Amino acid sequence: MTTNVLACIDGSSHATAVCDWASWASLRLDAPLSFIHVLDKAPQPGLADLSGTIGLGTQEHLLEELAELDEKRGKLAKEQGRIMLEAAKRRAIDDGVSEPATLQRHGELVETLVEFEPQTRLLVLGRHGEDSASAYAHLGGHVEQVIRALHRPILVTQGEFSAPQxxxxxxxxxxxxxxxxxxxxxxxxxxxxxxxxxxxxxxxxxxxxxxxxxxxxxxxxxxxxxxxxxxxxxxxxxxxxxxxxxxxxxxxxxxxxxxxxxxxxxxxxxxxxxxxxxxxxxxx
Structure with a gap:
């Protein structure tokens, strides 16, 4: 079975560093590179929060509108993820990686990465999520969860990429x-x-x-x-x-x-x- 360098891409402003580190590792290891973006299945706030406070006469109508809004959010998130993956792919090609692959999945991040574990030689992810404004902001909760769950080498990146010496x-x-x-x-x-x-x-x-x-x-x-x-x-x-x-x-x-x-x-x-x-x- 072919094993890849697998890099997690999200909306973080630091995702380019994840891309560059993953490209570096892929070239050093002579291993294929895949970028993955995981869309969280968790419902958006609002639907459950409002259902108990609106009046009986308007409840059904508003819930339908909230459901439609949630669907639109999902489509926009999917398209945003596709754009991010394409940008990561182009950046990796510019770095010298041959034919990087892109994957987009719905689900929980840790469970998804465990699913791909058999094909993973090295996992690359940022130490912060897309909600962090700083490279040294509060540690993203996903990092420790991923380290506990996976039995593969994991490269936790931060800051801008510079080839290590x-x-x-x-x-x-x-x-x-x-x-x-x-x-x-x-x-x-x-x-x-x-x-x-x-x-x-x-x-x-x-x-x-x-x-x-x-x-x-x-x-x-x-x-x-x-x-x-x-x-x-x-x-x-x-x-x-x-x-x-x-x-x-x-x-x-x-x-x-x-x-x-x-x-x-x-x-x-x-x-x-x-x-x-x-x-x-x-x-x-």
Whole structure:
């Protein structure tokens, strides 16, 4: 089965960054690219809210008008989505992607993405929805829901696209993060880029052995890797390292042990995505 880079497109002013990151990943992975726009089935406010307050004589007439208005909204949303998908497709072609596909579906976002999971190699979505005015606005509720539901690598984008040169991998020595290292070593996504492997822990012989294994494994695959052990709390130490070293993208596993066990299953996940000023690649 062919696996794609799947990018979620919405009405956000930051959707172009999602498109550019998805195009970059598609080219690096030599994988087909598909853009998807999901139309929410949730009813528009008004129909249920007003039905109990209008008089009996006018209730049927007004409900019919509200139903017609809701239908018009649906058609306009569908057309808007089609236009956005076409714009994303043209932008991807300009970026060098060959024959990107477009998909439009009605339904709930997470359920729809789970449906496409078997054909997905990498999912790309923005950390904010179309209601957010800022790239660093309140975290969109859909992000954590998608990360919990899917078992595919997920690239959470933010800000404008710039081809990354320095990547940081949060490593804790667990079986899960070791698997993440092996996954990166086999993937062409970061070939030729500079990768920093960062362990938030005490500087002990055991921890140095763990992180040296990670950097050696990556180096054997042609990935230039720097190993670092830093002290502190993960949700503060990792963003600080990113800023101090000019890191363009952060990578971490969905689960770990020690002090980053809570990543992507609790408040630390939200804190990391909120505090990071660069895209975050979540490995599952």
């Amino acid at each position: 320095k990547i940081m991998l949060a490593f804790d020595g667990s079986a899960t993060t070791r698997k993440g290292v092996e996954m990166l070593a086999k993937s062409p996504l970061f070939n030729g880029l500079e990768l920093h492997v960062v362990l938030v822990a005490a500087d002990t012989d055991d921890n140095r052995e763990q992180i040296n294994w990670a950097s050696t494994t990556l180096a054997q695959s042609g990935i230039k890797a720097h190993a670092a052990i830093v002290a502190g709390e993960a949700d503060k130490a990792l963003p600080r390292y990113q800023q101090d070293n000019g890191i363009d993208m952060m990578v971490m596993g969905a689960y770990g042990h020690s002090r980053i066990r809570q990543l992507l299953v609790g408040s630390t996940t939200t804190a990391m995505i909120r505090s990071a000023r660069v895209p975050l690649l979540v490995l599952r």
